[in-house]
Amino acid sequence: MRHFSASLQAFAAGALFLTTGCAPSIYTSIQKSYPARIEGSTVLVYDMADSLPEPAEVLGSVTVKDSGFSVNCNYAKVMQRAKDETNKIGGNGLHLFWHKEPSALGSSCHRIAAHMLLLPDSVYTASYFDNVAAQNARLAAYGLIPADGTVAPGRETPKAANNNTLTFNAGYAFITSDFYLPAGVSGNPKQGLDINAAYQWTSRIGIGFGLRYSGYFTSVMSEGAKLKVRLHYFAPEFVLRQEAGRNRRWAFHESVGLGYARYTEQMGSLSGGIGGLGFHVEVGFEYKLAQNVGIGASVGTYGTRFSSMDDAVSQYNDDQKGGISRISLNGGLRFYF
Incomplete structure (x- = not known):
């Protein structure tokens, strides 16, 4: 479990990227x-x-x-x-x-x-x-003014929007950092099920905030018994959202967040876990099937840092600290209200 510093730099770069470039570029030739x-x-x-x-x-x-x-x-x-x-x-x-x-x-x-x-x-x-x-x-x-054209061109008031979104996703995730297994353990813990859910509020200009949960679920075999591996993550997030197309059926979103992550292992009645700092960067798109329901897909990168595990990896380089990085690919339902 390593490369946390590099992942954190990627997170910072992603946050900077999302907070810039918000206005369209204008070019004139006079x-x-x-x-x-x-x-x-x-x-x-x-x-x-x-x-x-x-x-x-x-x-x-x-x-x-x-x-x-x-x-x-x-x-x-x-x-x-x-x-x-x-x-x-x-x-x-x-x-x-x-x-x-x-x-x-x-x-x-x-x-x-x-x-x-x-x-x-x-x-x-x-x-x-x-x-x-x-x-x-x-x-x-384009659904920007009433059909009777009662609003002056270029000074329209956007139609009432659903500023709140609930997302429920499931998909596939894979761990990109090193993952060390003790002797006698078989299986691949670096691939597993990804489940996440989020609540997002966005303003009329497409900037907002939200709360996110993400879970990674996999298992390996140890001496004939199943060892369950879980990674849970909770975080507030900063959100950008852009609606597009006729009647605004398409939407694109980007989010970054910093929160709490917990890694657990369980075999039968025995279990243990450790908590630490987590972060994420996610981008995705969605399509409205109806006024209040849609579908969507997203790709995200998640990182964690468990400082209390640093001693366990002290024999490695400075950039090889205790942590897990993963990439998730998922899709699911969207509810707007």
């Missing part, structure tokens, strides 16, 4: 600019299939992409970022020429690229109401 418009001024949006008014002047281009584990990157949010950049250079129109929607195996964000335009006042005024209605229709199609 050919010409005019005095900035008032912040929040309405920008007309022409979709890729829309024809562009002839007198429109192209001022440059703007691209909004996923920076990694971005949040606040639904269709309305990334469009608003593009509109803000357009207002900064005095533009009043956008013409999309590239749009990638979120996908289960790709980014959880909408990604767009558009030309920033200056429309003549006559065109802007004549097109205003039809264009705003078309923008509202697209927002409604």
